[in-house]
Amino acid sequence: MALDQIPESPEEEMGFLDHLEELRWHLVRAVASVLVFTIVAFLFKDFIFDVLILGPTESDFWTYRKLCELSSLLDTPALCLEPFEMDIQNRNITGQFVWHIKSSLVVGLVIAFPYAFWEIWRFVKPGLRSNEKKASRGVVFVVTILFLSGVVFGYFIVTPLSFNFLQNYTLSPKIDNDYDLSNIIGMVATLALACGVMFQLPVVTYILSKAGIVTPKLMRSYRRHSFVVILVISAIITPPDVMSQVLIALPLTFLYEVSILVSKRIERKRIKREQEEAL
Template sequence: MASTETGRKNFLKKIGGKKATEQSPDEMSFIDHLEALRWHIARAVLAWLVAVILVFIKIDWVFDNIIMAPANPNFVTYSGLCNLGHSLHLGDAFCMPPVKISFLVNTVSGSFMSAISIAMTGGLIVAFPYLFWELWRFIKPALSPKEVKYSRGSIFWVSLCFIIGGAFGYYLLAPFTFNFLGNFTLGTQKMYEYKPTLDDYIDTINNIILGCGIAFELPILAFVLAKIGLISAKFLRTYRKYAFVIILIVAAIITPSPDWTSQALVSLPLLLLYEISVWIVRRVDKQKVQAEKEWS
């Protein structure tokens, strides 16, 4: 409770930026806090727009070498898995059939809007560390010195987990998804022509990358909740079976394809992340017990 009260006082002193140095904490109003938040949001949006513009300038290269790569039969994941199967003397067990998809643009502004969507998502990924840093700057004054000490390196770890999750979705989940959907056929007679729209493909790969990036923040979220006392290792172990069901549901939402391979590719890492979260929270609990012993 003491650290919480200290954090609130620090919040009132610092969150208003320069205005906090001109007036006492008791004189700061709710509008002052909104003003500070407004400037943090403005800087974050500006950084995101700069990243969006940079991605849009190189949109042709990004489209050819990044966006369309998972739908290319020469993508590194396809060749890498096939070579792995051969090195393990499993033949073509890990080799997937080549993807052959031709995309359709059925609106006048379709290509341009697809480019905007790519730039906006790419800008979000590029600017993510700075966006979180702005969020951290807003929250930090409300923390006690001890809490600030425990949270050192949070920007690095949050950004790292997001990047690892996005890379996992891009290099593993996306190829399996598009390979399955691109080679799936309905009916014994080919009575239709398979031509998905370009914006549907882009929305799918954007959702996969962002969904996996956010899902991989689970250990960081568990650490924060454990620090503020909302969860414990015992709590996570008790509700493990319910968490596994939720993870399976999340995996079904992230993966647009219904095949069990894609579901497993998402579920297994999330289950591993959950167990890592249990280990992290257990360490936090031990630190709290040790701190209580030192104070007593």
Template sequence: MGKSFVKDHSAEFSVLDHIEELRWRLIRAVVIILVFTVVAFIYMPYIFHTIILAHAYPDFWTYRMLCRIDNSLCVDTLNFTLLSREMSGQFTIHLKSAFIVGFIAGFPFIVWEIWKYIKPALHKNEINVSFKVVSVVPFLFIIGILFGYFILAPLSVNFLANYNIDAAIQNQFDITSYVSTVTIMVLVCGLIFQLPVLVYFLAMAGILTPEFMRKYRRVAIILVFIIAGIITPSPDIMSQLIVAIPIYLLYEISIYTAASISKKRKMQEV
């Protein structure tokens, strides 16, 4: 009876310790985001004009690179104006933009806090492997963010800004709509670029195999172009290819990742 009580009491404390550890990890993650958010809020006038509104100007880096590729790809004008239609609109977008920048800047630290929380439950060999995976997650996220910012967002803004169903209609976009559109595109790319990490965990669990991924490679190509068509408003084939090719390369990297895990598993079985 006494031993049973001690075990139950010990288990209860163990659970409480885990909850307390999780609570402090979450607090650290929130504090990190808040710190970056406050810094972004202070410097938002510069960030907003130089980074967030950059796609609204014809001299944006991507537009200049497209013009160097071919004159037909040059972006001379962007036929739209940005408006704030609500009294608190600009202040709200100031706060929202600061939080988005804070989240993106704090993402690597959030991943680190998550890994530190689960680390004690891992074996020694798992710690090294998981550390490598944790190091790759923020790297892929940032690469995805850059892809969305420099490729997907400008292509979409250019297409939507110059799309005109009738000459009598002028494009006047609300600033909230503009920021939301650009933000969603950029963050979605950050998530899409996590595909190799997702495949890694699925392969580790034995759910996904490289043979399966190779077998359905053609289906994957079709799905990649469907995804590219959904996230890219522009119907021209050039824009579709620019978006689809990197996503397909992620699929090939994922096959390599799954194959490496499968090879290690077979060697361990022998």
């Protein structure tokens, strides 16, 4: 066979513009998935608002009921929170429609997150080396589980307890609490999404440890400092009540300890690999 008849390799190196084009289509599919679930959420308005978003504002919400059941089981009234009623108003003529769209977008983002992240990972994965691909197996599953766990924790634990505390906190009986719709929806979305993002701490630690930026020794030496940072972050994203801050700080502290174990495992593998290469 002549040299000019030899077929070209099917795995030709992609140029910069080719990479951009591929990234564009991955992003298009990721955004499309969010939009699809946003439209679905928009159509199920009654469930999204009456059950999902406004659920934590009702005294018979799942979290409050379970706390009362636990209080009865432990024979202590401390966990059975005081009933409350929140009056919600809309003070903007376009408010209900605009927040309908925004709320649907948040729900669509949460539901579509696993697929959207998988699309981004499909673009990143081919650029990794074989050992990096092997080490990153299951990353989509882990990231998704951590994100959804954080969202569930923020929605079922932090949000209702924050609502209960703030509603029952009064300066004077002469002051009535009338909440704007934007405050309620914004608080639910912020707490749920913030917890979902912060629950990615072990994944971030894994990446930094693989890059040699973070070591278990470093994380142990800054354990106290990290606890202060966690409290500061919790205070920023939660309402100004101690209970909400502690509720977020506790799982983050636990995840920090898990991250130390993750970093320790990576360091152990790196040392073992270097010893094998030295032989």
